[in-house]
Amino acid sequence: MKVLISADMEGTCGVVDWVQVTPPWDAPASAAPSEYETARRQMTAEVAAAVRGALAGGASGVTVNEAHDGMKNLIGALLPREARLITGHHKPLSMMQGIDEPGMAAAIFTGYHGKATTPQSVLAHSFTGFVQDIRFDGLSTGEYGVNAAIAGHFDVPVVMVTGGDICIAQVKAFCGDAVVGVEVKKELGTKAASHLHPELAVELIESGAREALQLAREIPPWKLRPGARVELDLAHQEQADLAALALGVERTGNLTVAFDADDALHMMHMLRSMFNAIMTKFAV
Numbered sequence: 001m002k003v004l005i006s007a008d009m010e011g012t013c014g015v016v017d018w019v020q021v022t023p024p025w026d027a028p029a030s031a032a033p034s035e036y037e038t039a040r041r042q043m044t045a046e047v048a049a050a051v052r053g054a055l056a057g058g059a060s061g062v063t064v065n066e067a068h069d070g071m072k073n074l075i076g077a078l079l080p081r082e083a084r085l086i087t088g089h090h091k092p093l094s095m096m097q098g099i100d101e102p103g104m105a106a107a108i109f110t111g112y113h114g115k116a117t118t119p120q121s122v123l124a125h126s127f128t129g130f131v132q133d134i135r136f137d138g139l140s141t142g143e144y145g146v147n148a149a150i151a152g153h154f155d156v157p158v159v160m161v162t163g164g165d166i167c168i169a170q171v172k173a174f175c176g177d178a179v180v181g182v183e184v185k186k187e188l189g190t191k192a193a194s195h196l197h198p199e200l201a202v203e204l205i206e207s208g209a210r211e212a213l214q215l216a217r218e219i220p221p222w223k224l225r226p227g228a229r230v231e232l233d234l235a236h237q238e239q240a241d242l243a244a245l246a247l248g249v250e251r252t253g254n255l256t257v258a259f260d261a262d263d264a265l266h267m268m269h270m271l272r273s274m275f276n277a278i279m280t281k282f283a284v
C-alpha cells in the first residue's frame with residue numbers, strides 16, 4: 001500500500017499570514033525572509049511526521065507531492081529517506097501528482113486550508129484569489145474537493161487531513177467523517193489562529209497518519225459523477241468573460257460559468273484552462 005502526501009502550506013501550525021507562506025521570489029520587499037523560513041521548516045517537519053506515521057502504519061512507500069505556491073517549499077533533506085519528493089509546477093496532476101503511481105492506496109492532505117470565502121478561516125481560498133466558489137452538482141467545495149475527486153478517479157481515498165479546525169470540518173463534510181483530522185490550530189480569522197506548540201503538532205500528525213493508514217481500507221474513494229455539472233463563481237465579470245471562451249463552457253450568471261465533466265481529470269483540466277486564461281494578461 002503506497003501513500004501520496006499532498007503538501008500545502010497555509011494549514012501549517014504557526015501560519016496565519018500570506019507573508020509566512022510566500023516564497024522570496026514572490027514576496028514583497030517588506031516581507032521578512034525569516035518568517036517564510038520558519039514556516040517552511042514547520043511545513044517540512046509536519047510532512048516528515050506524516051511520512052513516518054504512514055510508514056509505521058504499514059505503507060510500503062510514500063510519495064510527497066509539494067502542492068504550495070511554486071511547489072518547491074519543502075526542504076527535501078529533512079524528509080525521511082524512504083520518501084520520494086515531487087517538486088515544481090505545471091505538473092499534469094497538479095496538487096495530486098503521484099496519485100496515478102502503481103500501488104497508490106491512500107492520500108493524505110497536509111497543511112490544507114478552507115475554501116474561498118469561508119468566514120474566520122485562515123487564508124481561505126480556492127486555488128487563486130479570484131475563485132469565489134466551485135460546485136459539483138450543486139455541492140460547494142474547495143481545493144480539497146477537487147483533489148479528493150482526482151484521487152477518487154484513481155480509486156484512492158483521502159484518509160487524513162492536517163490543518164485548522166474549520167478546514168478539517170470542511171474536508172470531513174465533503175469526504176466523510178471517517179477521514180482522520182489532525183488539528184494543529186483553531187482558526188479565529190482570515191489572519192488569526194490559536195496554535196498548538198509546533199512540536200506537539202508534529203507528534204499528533206505522526207500518530208494520526210499511523211491511525212489513518214489502519215483505517216484506509218474502510219474509507220471509500222470520493223467519486224465525481226460522470227457528467228457532473230461543475231460550476232465556477234468568479235470575482236469579476238471580465239474573468240467570467242474569459243472563462244466562458246473555453247470549449248464547452250457556458251455563461252450561466254454574471255459571475256458564474258458551468259460545464260459538464262466527463263470525469264475528474266476532465267474537471268481538473270477545464271478548471272486549470274479557465275484559471276490560466278484568466279491569469280493571462282493580454283488575452284485575445
Ligand SMILES: [Zn+2]
Pocket residue numbers: 008009010067068069
Ligand atoms: Zn497553498
